[in-house]
Amino acid sequence: MSSHPHEGRRQRERPPAPEPLVPLVDAHTHLDACGASDADDVHAILDRAEAVGVTAVVTIADDLESARWAVRAADWDSRVYAAVALHPTRANALTESARAELEDLATHPRVVAIGETGMDLYWPGKLDGCAEPAEQREAFAWHVDLAKRTGKPLMIHNRDADAAVLEVLAAEGAPESVIFHCFSSGPEMARTCLDAGWLLSLSGTVSFRNAGELREAAALIPPDQLLVETDAPFLTPHPFRGAPNESYCLPYTVRALAEVVGRPAEDLARETWENARRTYEMRS
Known part of the structure; x- marks a missing residue:
């Protein structure tokens, strides 16, 4: 199934369920x-999520392979939506046939975003088989175009690549809706993105x-430009x-964020729920 160049998980038990939000x-x-791996597994994960207030996931x-699977999972459970793309570190696998298949998958009604795509300048040279920056840039530009052609939001992975990501978006022209997933930059990058x-x-x-x-960056985000995520696992x-x-x-993260920005967690939950429903055009 899906592999990811994030640091690996240590073998520990799952956290206890938080208070619902x-x-x-x-x-x-x-x-x-x-x-x-199958519909039963997906239902179980979504049941655990719904028990604490998480009503939908992307x-x-x-x-x-994970793009095909994500679309199937979205068909298995009405609380699941999908996004399809090749991760920047896998950009060297964006063959003509891969492009054709991603274009087809992107038209599925439960695919609500093109992603995750973007630039990752951390892993080249550290991860065997990782796409080189030039390959990542070409693939990112293609995904930008796909997002514009399908009218679906562009979901960006950006690791140690602020300037490179902004350069591609400026050169290609950003789609109407852009999401920086797992935003991890500082306030200067946040201001640039928010102003756009x-x-x-x-x-x-x-x-x-x-x-x-x-x-510091989180404190700058207006209520209508904020999303929350787990990036689980x-x-x-x-x-x-x-x-x-x-x-x-997810409620653990939202409550931590509420402390950072000095606002009620319940307000952040409602606002980010509304933003997600609007941005992803979620319809059960």
């Missing part, structure tokens, strides 16, 4: 990497003790960092 949408998760592809009208999606990293610049929020993440853990 209603309503929430997990704007970015990887159900297949969370261990789901499951993300990072390779062609783009959405910033925050994950469990906002709760990490070493994320001072990210917390990665980036489990503090104090459970290192344990397997799952969509039901």
Whole structure:
């Protein structure tokens, strides 16, 4: 199933269920990497999520196999939506046949975004087979065009690549709707993105003790440009960092974010739910 160049999970038990926080949408998760393989697994994950207020999730592809699977999962459960793309580190697999298949999958009515795509300048040279920056740029530009042709939001993965991502968006022309998944840059990048009208999606990293610049950035995000996500099974929020993440853990992140921005968690839940429903055009 889906593999991902994030740091690997340590073998620990899942965190306990948080107090419910209603309503929430997990704007970015990887159900297949969370261990789901069939409809029963997907239902179980979504049941755990719904029990704490997470009413819908967007499951993300990072390779062609996971793109096919994500679309199937969205058909299995009405609480699941899908996004399709090749992860930047896999951009060297964007063959003509892969492009054709992604174009076909992108037309599925439950595919609500093109992603995750973008630039990752952390992994080249560290990860065997990782796409080189030039390959990533070409693939990113193609995904930008696909988002514009389908009218679906562009979901961006950006790791150590602020300038490169902005350059591609400027050169190609950004789609109408752009989401920076797992936003992890500082306030300067946040201001640039927010001024362009783009959405910033925050994950469990906002709760990490070493994320001072990210917390400064989080405080700048207007209510209508904010999304929240788990990026499960990665980036489990503090104090459970290192344990397997799952969509039901999202309330931990939202409550941590509420402390950062000094606003009620219930308000953040409602606002980000509305933003996700609007941006992804979610219709059950």
